[in-house]
């Protein structure tokens with residue numbers, strides 16, 4: 452019998468995700484096919500999955516090597532760890548005061564125009580020490596892991612000058628070294644027009660194109676180049692220049708597209724063959740058709756539109772109908788989406804965008820990996836895939852969007868390492884133990 456380092460068995464549901472050949476993103480009705488095995492089992496050795504099947508099959512072919520982890524998943528769901536393909540986790544300080552201003556009626560873009568918003572975070576970023584930025588970001592990554600995330604994309608973009616944007620990239624590299632979560636870096640020097648260039652944004656675009664993006668690529672940390680293509684930020688023409696420059700130096704395009712105003716961002720994504728177009732709250736029919744045709748993944752960020760109290764969400768159902776691959780992400784950032792939780796995003800996707808729980812699972816695992824070009828490596832439980840696995844203390848994957856706000860993740864394996872419960876944040880591990888603590892008198896109100 453072959454010896455392995457992980458043996459999980461007796462799962463009520465094991466979600467293989469039925470991955471497509473070559474890690475192609477899933478579209479249409481295949482988004483709802485989770486490849487579910489009942490009484491499922493999985494064998495992994497080192498970083499990789501060797502086999503999945505029914506408990507009897509796997510147990511008769513594999514045995515645990517000394518020091519390995521065997522786990523009885525009776526009554527549980529075994530599924531791929533989440534991939535969170537759009538975040539701004541590297542930031543310092545928070546913006547609660549803007550939250551209150553928005554509740555009093557100011558819009559996100561008005562706050563930005565007055566020097567708040569991203570500008571406020573840029574000031575805080577530039578003043579913060581490396582250690583402060585790392586400590587705050589690592590704590591957010593702990594919370595992401597506690598909610599089942601295994602891979603996180605992190606963007607630069609709170610620095611907005613040549614030196615500091617490179618510093619942001621180096622810090623993202625450092626986060627990757629210091630935390631068990633897998634990290635993918637995206638260069639977003641084009642997140643906002645820095646205050647010094649307000650009157651003449653093209654000067655900043657020139658700086659990005661001639662110096663900042665090539666220097667960023669030289670550092671060898673970023674995989675993607677992103678831009679905030681939005682009215683009052685970067686125009687379609689400016690975004691095209693930025694993304695084409697990224698492409699020339701080996702950074703695949705991604706973009707913040709059609710978030711607040713319809714701009715033709717989705718059409719641009721198709722034209723430049725972006726790997727994904729993200730947000731898309733105001734995407735046009737033509738834009739969706741162009742994305743389907745070009746195979747651009749739509750990364751939807753409903754927690755952002757929820758936080759901005761937008762009137763409408765991205766048309767996820769129409770996208771799925773048209774054959775656009777849909778993924779979901781937190782957009783974790785201090786301005787428009789202060790959350791680390793993919794399950795919360797799934798709840799919004801189901802309740803506000805009409806996605807089914809099964810589609811939401813595909814959108815946070817396999818298709819989310821596809822939005823980073825990684826769906827042949829993670830986001831599915833299949834032979835050869837990375838052993839990035841979460842175990843839910845729940846009878847069905849539908850628990851994820853159904854149980855809003857609470858992490859039901861019992862265990863998390865990343866590249867075959869058992870990182871949760873080891874790493875789970877203490878505040879999420881509170882167990883009320885009557886035996887050791889004793890209890891109060893029943894509160895009767897008398």
Ligand code: NIG
Nearest residue numbers: 569679707782784785786787
């Ligand atoms: O994706 N849209 C631009 N960037 C972020 C917001 C960043 C911020 O407000 O700090 C987003 O929503």
Ligand code: FE
Nearest residue numbers: 537539707782
């Ligand atoms: Fe964003």
